[in-house]
Amino acid sequence: MSDPKVIIALDYSDAQSALKLVARLEPALCRVKVGIELFNTAGSQLIELLMQRGFEIFLDLKFHDIPNTTAQACKAAAELGVWMVNVHALGGRKMMEAARNVMSLYTNPPKLIAVTLLTSMAQEDLADLGITATPADMVLRLAKLARDSGLDGVVCSAREAALLRQNCGNEFCLVTPGIRSVDAVADDQSRVMTPSAAMDQGANYLVIGRPITRAADPLQALQNIIKQIG
Ligand code: C5P
Numbered sequence: 001m002s003d004p005k006v007i008i009a010l011d012y013s014d015a016q017s018a019l020k021l022v023a024r025l026e027p028a029l030c031r032v033k034v035g036i037e038l039f040n041t042a043g044s045q046l047i048e049l050l051m052q053r054g055f056e057i058f059l060d061l062k063f064h065d066i067p068n069t070t071a072q073a074c075k076a077a078a079e080l081g082v083w084m085v086n087v088h089a090l091g092g093r094k095m096m097e098a099a100r101n102v103m104s105l106y107t108n109p110p111k112l113i114a115v116t117l118l119t120s121m122a123q124e125d126l127a128d129l130g131i132t133a134t135p136a137d138m139v140l141r142l143a144k145l146a147r148d149s150g151l152d153g154v155v156c157s158a159r160e161a162a163l164l165r166q167n168c169g170n171e172f173c174l175v176t177p178g179i180r181s182v183d184a185v186a187d188d189q190s191r192v193m194t195p196s197a198a199m200d201q202g203a204n205y206l207v208i209g210r211p212i213t214r215a216a217d218p219l220q221a222l223q224n225i226i227k228q229i230g
Contacts, residue, residue, distance in 0.1 A: 116142035
């Protein structure tokens with residue numbers, strides 16, 4: 001089976017817009033990411049429709065709760081049949097282990113990955129929480145904790161990918177947003193990297209939204225990116 005490297009962020013507020021976009025894509029070439037906004041409006045029904053159309057799904061709901069509740073949420077995602085699901089590493093070891101344990105009951109479970117530190121968190125935001133470590137140190141610490149808790153990988157900036165690859169091993173899955181081709185507009189992303197540079201840094205999958213979803217020809221934009229990563 002093919003393993004498309006591009007995960008397209010379906011950052012829409014309604015099912016119709018998401019379905020209109022995917023009608024212009026090919027499931028053999030990409031996966032799709034459904035986040036909190038779209039899931040809250042369109043729910044599991046949309047997940048089923050996307051799967052019927054052949055797309056594998058990254059359910060980006062960033063679970064963060066007590067271990068049992070998080071594990072049950074992961075179970076519900078596994079029952080839906082999604083390809084990837086995520087939790088906040090800040091939920092801690094017990095929470096991540098509970099999530100991993102529930103996944104181990106499935107023969108073909110979703111990949112379970114963690115969000116380390118939200119990229120919106122700067123040093124002063126950590127200080128507000130009583131955390132004195134730098135954001136970079138926290139990312140590394142949380143990525144190692146996710147790996148030691150048995151998770152499959154983390155979402156990270158492509159700029160952190162090489163360091164995490166070095167510290168977390170070759171089997172650890174790195175999923176990187178903030179991707180822009182050299183000639184593309186950055187939108188609201190402040191630190192971007194090109195698709196091929198991100199792969200060179202050790203990324204396994206690239207999360208890409210607007211460069212594809214807002215392109216005049218989304219399929220062509222996707223094919224161009226696939227060509228760039230080879
Ligand atoms: O449109 P764009 O390519 O910027 O979309 C990137 C996607 O990746 C969005 O869904 C965004 O929420 C997500 N993301 C991100 N930066 C992070 C984590 C997730 O851009 N640190």
